[in-house]
Amino acid sequence: MQQIYPQVNHSYAYELNKDFHFAAAHYIPSEEAGQCRRVHGHTYFANVTIAGDTLDSTGFLINFATIKQLIHDRFDHRVLNEDASFDDENPELFPTTEVAARTIADIIQAHLDTLPHRPVCVQVFLRETPTSYVVYRPKAGRRHG
Numbered sequence: 845m846q847q848i849y850p851q852v853n854h855s856y857a858y859e860l861n862k863d864f865h866f867a868a869a870h871y872i873p874s875e876e877a878g879q880c881r882r883v884h885g886h887t888y889f890a891n892v893t894i895a896g897d898t899l900d901s902t903g904f905l906i907n908f909a910t911i912k913q914l915i916h917d918r919f920d921h922r923v924l925n926e927d928a929s930f931d932d933e934n935p936e937l938f939p940t941t942e943v944a945a946r947t948i949a950d951i952i953q954a955h956l957d958t959l960p961h962r963p964v965c966v967q968v969f970l971r972e973t974p975t976s977y978v979v980y981r982p983k984a985g986r987r988h989g
């Protein structure tokens with residue numbers, strides 16, 4: 845999908861963006877969610893933005909493929925509610941688009957934190973439907989950068 849994404853302000857020298865998609869089912873376990881209380885599926889489109897001042901020994905901030913693998917391998921053709929990241933008993937962890945975007949950022953940042961050159965995830969754009977998307981920008985403290 846060709847898409848114009850919102851820009852994120854930062855002062856890092858390098859920024860990379862990776863687009864990918866995954867198919868997943870979910871439901872929102874809340875009375876207020878209306879028809880979204882029922883199990884249904886989406887093809888989620890994600891754009892992940894990584895920034896940093898230093899490259900690794902390959903000249904990468906991070907391999908584009910790694911970003912996709914971290915998320916696609918975990919969530920594609922799954923029920924999001926069944927993943928350990930989400931919790932039907934805690935609204936902060938319902939698999940809404942907002943929480944899913946934050947979860948994607950957290951999973952990626954946890955991997956980035958293992959790299960010596962310490963790139964950071966500065967934005968996750970997550971489109972759930974043709975008309976609905978969320979942009980999540982981790983606070984500096986949350987991304988440790």
Ligand SMILES: Nc1nc2c(c(=O)[nH]1)N=C([C@H](O)[C@H](O)COP(=O)(O)OP(=O)(O)OP(=O)(O)O)CN2
Nearest residue numbers: 872877880884886939940941942972973974975976
């Ligand atoms: N703030 C949020 N609102 C809604 C979420 C969400 O995650 N965060 N999720 C849903 C449903 O899961 C639904 O899949 C998406 O809702 P919606 O955009 O209303 O879907 P439609 O395709 O029916 O939208 P139309 O533009 O009316 O066609 C609901 N709300």
Ligand SMILES: [Zn+2]
Nearest residue numbers: 870880884886
């Ligand atoms: Zn949905």
